[in-house]
Amino acid sequence: MSAQKSILYPLVAVLVLILIPVIGVKLGLSYFFAVVVPYAAFIIFFGGILCKVINWARSPVPFRITTTCGQEKSFDWVKHNKFDNPFTNGQVAVRMALEVLCFRSLFRNLKMELRDGPKLSYGSAKWLWLGALAFHWSFFIILLRHMRFFAQPVPGFVDMLQNVDGFFELGLPQLFVTDAVIVAALTYLFLRRVVVPQLRYISLPSDYFPLFLLFGLVLSGIGMRYFFRVDIVKVKELAMSLVTLKPTVPEGIGALFYVHLFMLSVLFAYFPFSKLTHMAGVFLSPTRNLANNSRYKRHVNPWDYPVKVHTYEEYEEEFREKMKEVGLPVEKE
Amino acid sequence: MADVPKPEELAKIDHTPPETPWMETPTVFKDGMWCYGAKPQNLEAVGMPNPREWSPKDEDWKLPDDWKEIVLDGMKDRLGRFRSFKLFMDICVRCGACADKCHYFIGSGDPKNMPVLRAELLRSVYRKNFTLGGKLFKKVAGARDLTMDVFKEWWYYFFQCSECRRCSVFCPYGIDTAEITMMGRELINLLGCNIDWIQAPVANCYRTGNHLGIQPHAYVSMIEFFCDEIEDVTGVRVNPTFNRKGAEILFITPSGDVFADPGTYTAMGYLMLFHYLESMGLDITWSTYASEGGNFGFFTSHEMAKRLNAKMYAEAKRLGVKWILGGECGHMWRVVHQYMDTFNGPPDFLEEPVSPITGTKFEHAKSTKMVHICEFTADLIRHNKLKLDPSRNDNLVVTYHDSCNPSRGMGFFEEPRYIIKNVCNNFYEMPSNTIREETFCCGSGAGLNAGENLELRMRGGFPRANAVKHVHEKHGVNMLACICAIDRAALPTLMDYWVPDVEVTGVHELVGNALILDGEKKRTTDLRGEPLPGMEDIEDEDL
Numbered sequence: 121m122s123a124q125k126s127i128l129y130p131l132v133a134v135l136v137l138i139l140i141p142v143i144g145v146k147l148g149l150s151y152f153f154a155v156v157v158p159y160a161a162f163i164i165f166f167g168g169i170l171c172k173v174i175n176w177a178r179s180p181v182p183f184r185i186t187t188t189c190g191q192e193k194s195f196d197w198v199k200h201n202k203f204d205n206p207f208t209n210g211q212v213a214v215r216m217a218l219e220v221l222c223f224r225s226l227f228r229n230l231k232m233e234l235r236d237g238p239k240l241s242y243g244s245a246k247w248l249w250l251g252a253l254a255f256h257w258s259f260f261i262i263l264l265r266h267m268r269f270f271a272q273p274v275p276g277f278v279d280m281l282q283n284v285d286g287f288f289e290l291g292l293p294q295l296f297v298t299d300a301v302i303v304a305a306l307t308y309l310f311l312r313r314v315v316v317p318q319l320r321y322i323s324l325p326s327d328y329f330p331l332f333l334l335f336g337l338v339l340s341g342i343g344m345r346y347f348f349r350v351d352i353v354k355v356k357e358l359a360m361s362l363v364t365l366k367p368t369v370p371e372g373i374g375a376l377f378y379v380h381l382f383m384l385s386v387l388f389a390y391f392p393f394s395k396l397t398h399m400a401g402v403f404l405s406p407t408r409n410l411a412n413n414s415r416y417k418r419h420v421n422p423w424d425y426p427v428k429v430h431t432y433e434e435y436e437e438e439f440r441e442k443m444k445e446v447g448l449p450v451e452k453e
Numbered sequence: 454m455a456d457v458p459k460p461e462e463l464a465k466i467d468h469t470p471p472e473t474p475w476m477e478t479p480t481v482f483k484d485g486m487w488c489y490g491a492k493p494q495n496l497e498a499v500g501m502p503n504p505r506e507w508s509p510k511d512e513d514w515k516l517p518d519d520w521k522e523i524v525l526d527g528m529k530d531r532l533g534r535f536r537s538f539k540l541f542m543d544i545c546v547r548c549g550a551c552a553d554k555c556h557y558f559i560g561s562g563d564p565k566n567m568p569v570l571r572a573e574l575l576r577s578v579y580r581k582n583f584t585l586g587g588k589l590f591k592k593v594a595g596a597r598d599l600t601m602d603v604f605k606e607w608w609y610y611f612f613q614c615s616e617c618r619r620c621s622v623f624c625p626y627g628i629d630t631a632e633i634t635m636m637g638r639e640l641i642n643l644l645g646c647n648i649d650w651i652q653a654p655v656a657n658c659y660r661t662g663n664h665l666g667i668q669p670h671a672y673v674s675m676i677e678f679f680c681d682e683i684e685d686v687t688g689v690r691v692n693p694t695f696n697r698k699g700a701e702i703l704f705i706t707p708s709g710d711v712f713a714d715p716g717t718y719t720a721m722g723y724l725m726l727f728h729y730l731e732s733m734g735l736d737i738t739w740s741t742y743a744s745e746g747g748n749f750g751f752f753t754s755h756e757m758a759k760r761l762n763a764k765m766y767a768e769a770k771r772l773g774v775k776w777i778l779g780g781e782c783g784h785m786w787r788v789v790h791q792y793m794d795t796f797n798g799p800p801d802f803l804e805e806p807v808s809p810i811t812g813t814k815f816e817h818a819k820s821t822k823m824v825h826i827c828e829f830t831a832d833l834i835r836h837n838k839l840k841l842d843p844s845r846n847d848n849l850v851v852t853y854h855d856s857c858n859p860s861r862g863m864g865f866f867e868e869p870r871y872i873i874k875n876v877c878n879n880f881y882e883m884p885s886n887t888i889r890e891e892t893f894c895c896g897s898g899a900g901l902n903a904g905e906n907l908e909l910r911m912r913g914g915f916p917r918a919n920a921v922k923h924v925h926e927k928h929g930v931n932m933l934a935c936i937c938a939i940d941r942a943a944l945p946t947l948m949d950y951w952v953p954d955v956e957v958t959g960v961h962e963l964v965g966n967a968l969i970l971d972g973e974k975k976r977t978t979d980l981r982g983e984p985l986p987g988m989e990d991i992e993d994e995d996l
């Protein structure tokens with residue numbers, strides 16, 4: 121599929137998805153969009169991820185294929201790189217934490233350049249790492265901040281997050297740093313896909329689709345907060361009714377809210393069927409979550425089966441005379 | 454065989470992808486970039502399917518009628534057996550971090566050599582047949598049918614991946630394209646479409662115990678020839694033993710070291726070291742049955758890897774040794790370190806390895822019971838057990854190439870460096886992004902060291918060679934040390950092509966040169982018969 125189509129299809133899809141709740145609410149389907157869709161999306165999300173993880177876990181890990189990124193543990197006098205080449209499960213836990221929280225591997229990223237000479241060089245290239253980290257962390261913090269809609273009283277850490285996030289005290293309502301960061305990060309992630317020829321070449325519609333969805337989600341959220349205020353009290357009422365499983369839909373929450381909720385629902389429902397499962401998958405990755413101690417402790421392959429081998433007896437049978445000629449010991453004269 | 458363009462020509466590499474999307478860009482087999490197909494007798498020798506005369510250039514690959522079913526069933530089977538495979542099919546976000554990490558992409562500019570696209574070649578078929586999204590949305594979901602063209606495309610690109618795992622270091626989820634290539638090759642082998650450069654060594658190794666098909670008597674006489682050479686250089690006669698029951702240690706090294714320069718000098722290094730240690734209590738034997746450290750089965754399928762690897766423990770058991778010492782080899786050590794115990798263990802008939810000279814327990818190898826010779830030697834040096842004269846290597850300015858497999862499948866960096874620094878006075882590292890876990894492949898790994906694909910090898914080896922060139926120009930490096938037999942076979946060609954003044958050596962050749970044997974004569978040449986530093990005139994007098 122051409123790059124244009126790969127961008128256009130998901131873009132159109134997301135635009136259509138934006139229109140659906142707008143029209144739906146006009147047609148009086150607010151209960152459907154405020155209650156049925158989010159519930160369904162949640163069920164698909166959790167059920168789907170669970171199925172996915174179970175499905176992955178059902179395939180065993182027959183071999184210990186750690187990718188080692190530093191010196192292994194050997195002698196006392198050789199410095200062991202514990203977290204890039206873990207030997208114990210505790211060290212693996214640190215390696216995984218570094219991967220998941222800091223994107224350790226992406227931090228290694230380099231950019232190859234070929235100049236006249238010919239001369240290859242590998243410059244540091246931390247932008248992807250920074251952009252990815254900025255996106256994921258702000259997404260995570262924004263999610264946590266949303267807890268204020270789902271709990272009464274609002275938990276202390278949410279208040280705290282909110283204060284830290286709004287520390288610039290700019291504008292009214294106060295600008296959240298994460299709001300600015302996530303828009304910038306998403307823009308960067310999108311632009312690099314479009315601008316870098318190799319990335320444009322490998323990108324599928326399913327790479328653009330989640331980006332557009334997230335744009336829709338984030339921009340509708342920002343729109344509600346800073347530009348087209350919706351009735352927050354009513355939103356909280358709805359949210360609380362959803363979490364307490366006694367859904368009631370207050371009248372007169374702005375349409376933009378329905379767009380926001382629908383984007384989130386689509387994202388959640390789409391999640392288990394897409395590359396977004398990397399969130400769960402990264403924890404199961406055998407090259408990262410195994411200790412490199414296979415010579416120290418035997419790893420068992422659950423489906424191991426006997427294979428046909430060429431035995432020494434067969435070997436000697438074929439070469440006995442030649443072996444004797446050069447004085448090699450043989451089992452049978 | 455196609456002529457390889459001149460280095461200046463080859464280095465004009467365009468990394469911008471073509472206009473047409475990759476799924477719509479047909480794969481054209483370019484001469485010099487692919488290897489000959491497996492010969493029927495080599496498939497038959499190990500009972501592999503579909504033996505026949507064929508060439509990858511043929512339109513008709515003579516596959517069974519139900520080939521598609523075979524491949525898809527094979528895929529299903531492997532998705533169920535390897536979590537790595539299933540997971541790596543699902544979670545790639547196409548962030549592109551791996552794209553310019555592959556030496557084949559760097560050297561060829563072919564976008565399908567970006568690890569992510571190499572994986573997509575298979576992933577697209579996975580989506581079509583095993584995911585809901587792929588079934589529903591087909592091309593929009595990045596899915597495509599398995600066709601003969603697709604199968605041939607797999608073949609072309611899975612034999613342009615040396616399973617080096619460099620991409621895996623950089624991937625945020627550790628997606629290892631080598632693992633995907635291994636699956637792809639297993640599927641290819643279900644239809645008997647291996648390359649002969651892998652299949653012939655597999656067949657040989659199965660029958661004669663080594664890739665090169667050296668029969669026992671020839672193996673012994675080759676090593677005896679090395680003993681003569683050692684005697685010429687040092688005046689000392691070394692006396693290795695073979696297939697000797699009751700020895701304490703079994704020594705296994707790649708047969709490449711016995712067969713071709715410069716690996717042969719490394720083999721001489723081992724022989725000298727063992728001789729030196731004999732009087733200190735080393736009791737070691739070689740084997741003609743287990744006369745191969747390497748494992749081309751590993752480039753074929755897990756099953757074939759296991760079948761060939763079985764000889765190591767079987768021979769250790771038959772001879773009644775206590776533990777196994779392994780020579781310098783790359784993929785051999787990937788298999789020994791990460792697979793052997795699982796494949797063919799537990800070796801409960803062996804004992805936890807202990808150095809008979811220093812008493813050091815190799816605790817980290819206590820289950821597999823096999824120790825790398827560089828671990829063994831580094832420990833000896835650490836305990837001052839070796840009399841060394843590093844100045845004998847003074848005509849060398851050395852750099853060290855980390856082989857892919859011990860680097861990223863083991864984490865073996867310090868021991869070989871420690872040895873080199875003790876036996877050589879001039880050592881310089883290549884730039885940091887080209888060594889250790891970020892090391893570049895020789896370009897010929899995973900069975901791609903053939904003659905007919907020379908252009909591929911020179912392209913794939915370009916990043917490695919370019920880094921050597923850098924230290925050659927900056928520090929006058931003239932010797933590239935490594936601990937891999939494929940490197941020793943492949944790198945000299947690569948150096949001739951890109952950096953003509955640099956030669957290639959194993960680490961134990963350097964040890965052999967520096968090692969002061971009891972009762973040796975005054976040495977005037979190194980193991981290669983070249984004059985030692987300051988001995989150039991003596992050499993002349995002799996003439």
Ligand code: HEM
Pocket residue numbers: 219220221223226248251252256259309310327330331396398399400402546547548625
């Ligand atoms: C354990 C949690 C997670 C980890 C460790 C993780 C890690 C990563 C990394 C390293 C990347 C590659 C860099 C990039 O392309 O931006 C990435 C990409 C991405 N992640 Fe996550 N992620 C996690 C959870 C999530 C969640 C919950 C979402 C939900 C929206 C998400 C959405 C994305 C998207 C959309 C991309 C692709 C960005 C692009 O197209 O360039 N991730 N993730």
Ligand code: SF4
Pocket residue numbers: 544545546547548549550551552568569623624625626627628
């Ligand atoms: S680095 Fe990993 S996630 Fe990113 S494109 Fe490559 S394989 Fe996919």
Ligand code: SF4
Pocket residue numbers: 554555556557566567568571613614615616617618619620621630631634
């Ligand atoms: S394993 Fe090595 S050769 Fe294969 S795709 Fe990755 S970087 Fe390239």
